[in-house]
Amino acid sequence: MSTAIIGVGNIGKAAATHLTEGGEPVVLAAEHRSSAEQLARDLGTLASSAEVPDAIEQADAVIFAVWFDVMKELVRQNEARLAGKVVIDPSNPAAMGNDGQFSRTLPDGVSAGSVVAGLLPQGAHLAKAFGTVTAEKLADAANRSPERAVLFYATDDDTAASTVERLISTAGFDPVKAGGMDQAIRIEMFGDLHEFGGLNGRLLTAKEANALLAGTAT
Secondary structure, X not given: OOEEEXXXXXXXXXXXXXXXXXXXXXXXXXXOHHXXXXXXXXXXXXXXXOOHHHHHHHOOEEEEOOOHHHHHHHHHHOOHHHOOOEEEEOOOOEEEOOOOOEEEOOOOOOOHHHHHHHHOOOOOEEEEOOOOOOHHHHHHOXXXXXXXXXXXXXXXXXXXXXXXHHHHHHOOOEEEEEEOHHHXXXXXXXXXXXXXXXXXXXXXXXXXXXXXXXXXXX
């Protein structure tokens, strides 16, 4: 099995680094091929680079480590290639204003995950994951001791759940399911289960995360 990572910015680089350190082959793609090629060289033999369409076709799972609007366009461009793939969406519907502050770019109650779900072809397996903490925490908090930090995920799909749990664990975190895609908004920026939201910078252990979910269950 292999994972395509589309985008080699802070999120993509952190995910690729942790996954290859955990033994997962990755195929990297970026707007500028040279950036993906350089990161692949830095990561060693488990990493390779390709153009976006080829990276998707070579992989079983695809992490779109790009801005939300870019992800929407890439999904549209590669719709047929994504059929049968596990698609992992870390995106957050947020933009930075001139004052340096982030704000939501979608209406209240609408998640980026729900928008992406509506763009994917039949047969794709969607999970929301890898965007629930800041890029800095994703890079620095892997394999924390004595207890790993949690990365929440959301999905309605058993195939996606199995894959994303494996990838989160391989990357050095504990996976905890927040619920189905109707709960995706909770693990996006400003949501109550996002580091840049209700968690206010905290990283949780699995025990703490499950206790929190039990306390907010409806």
